[in-house]
Amino acid sequence: MRTSVRRILGSIAVTTVAVLLGACGTSAISKSADPSMVAGMPATDGPSGLRSNAPKPSRTVTNTDGGAIDLLAVQSVSDVEDYWSGGVYRDAFKRNFTPVAKLISWDSRRSSDAVSFCGETTSSLVNAAYCPVDRSIGWDRGALLPSLKKTYGDMAVTMVLAHEYGHSVQHQAGLNSPNTPVLVAEQQADCFAGAYMNWVAQGHSRRFTLSTGNGLNTLLASMIAFRDPLMSGRRAVSGGGEHGSAFERISAFQFGFAEGPGTCMAIDVDEVTRRRGDLPVELQRNQTGNWPVSQASVKSVIAAMNILFKPATRPTLSFDTVAATKCPDAKATPPVSFCPATNTIAVDLPALKQLGAPTDGPAGLTGDNTAYSVLISRYLLSVQQQAGLPVDSANAGLRTACLTGVATTKLALQVSTSDGNTVALTAGDLDEAVAGLLTNGLAAGDVNGLTAPAGFARIDAFRTGVLGDQDVCLKRFP
Incomplete structure (x- = not known):
């Protein structure tokens, strides 16, 4: 049999x-639900990415090479800060917004370009992250961001940095305790990024555009690429480095996109556990x-x-x-x-x-x-x-x-x-x-x-x- x-x-x-x-x-x-609409907006194709007439970035970046990728990244951070500082943060958390302290860029391919980021050398560090120690956001301009832009376009770069800024929002709002599972914090950040992307799609951004058809489809495709790999022997909700499956991460993004940042605060251990139910997060033996x-x-x-x-x-x-x-x-x-x-x-x-x-x-x-x-x-x-x-x-x-x-x-x-x-x-x-x-x-x-x-x-x-x-x-x- x-x-x-x-x-x-x-x-x-x-x-x-x-x-x-x-x-x-x-x-x-x-x-x-209207099949021709996305979160109350018509589903239409069109341009997505950095506007040709975008204003200059409001932030500067340390260790930059002055190239196009760093410009796209610093424009992304500047735009995300426009979103949170425009009253959204105050409305959601009943306190004033504080921007991140600094931005750092590096080229992971060049050891000679290595700097220290959050206590770690950036040599071979293909990543983007928020560091709560000094309230900084850093990114790899050599491998990570160029790959995202080439495969998925400008908005994938902006999505990653909106996600990292979501961690800054968590930190200054005091949403999570030190022992909060990474899974919860990551899906909150996905949710916050979704709320920001809705603001862009509605045409409020001075720097970026996002179509609700092909543009949003491509953005979701990039999130599939960000999923956790299939693992064995891992607990459903743990304090490890788990970020979530593509289904989970896209779900969290959609929560924020459709409902705004208020719904992101409801993502906690209990919510993730209920949402998962008996959902398997690992392959069983011999599967x-x-x-x-x-x-x-x-x-x-x-x-x-x-x-x-x-x-x-x-x-x-x-x-x-x-x-x-x-x-x-x-x-x-x-x-x-x-x-x-x-x-x-x-x-x-x-x-x-x-x-x-x-x-x-x-x-x-x-x-x-x-x-x-x-x-x-x-x-x-x-x-x-x-x-x-x-x-x-x-x-x-x-x-x-x-x-x-x-x-x-x-x-x-x-x-x-x-x-x-x-x-x-x-x-x-x-x-x-x-x-x-x-x-x-x-x-x-x-x-x-x-x-x-x-x-x-x-x-x-x-x-x-x-x-x-x-x-x-x-x-x-x-």
């Missing part, structure tokens, strides 16, 4: 289509975290969905890609399509294998659950159709993403299927789903593949399902 064990989030009671129908009919419906896509694995995932949702009529699974193009009431959406007229899920297996192939590069993290989350999303279109819900709009796409998050969470139950497999999810699978939502977006697509234009909205919908339940999805995306 071949057993494929893949584990993810906490234990949630199994629900059926009948419950889904009941929730739709009896729950109070809140205002729908690889990868279940290669195959005809057998696809059948097992669909079998697990049948067990979890118990639909009155199970959708038919087909590997006939030609038949998918002949569906009378929906377009094909390879690598997985759903046809409402025949209640059929059609899988283009070679294309799904390609989507689920493990990669880890500048475009972001993908892997097996990038593919399986798309497969699950098409199954949930069948569930929604049987529940009498529309499946052919961008709003339906976001509802599908939300319910895919719910279904993903349910797989913590490690569903045993009749073919001898145990279908569950490992640490890292949420990150792979997020990467797919940001790039191809099909897991947040309606029956015709129509999806919200902003990756931010797709990820937000998926996260809503992961951290909530089907009632929340139906209220937000009726």
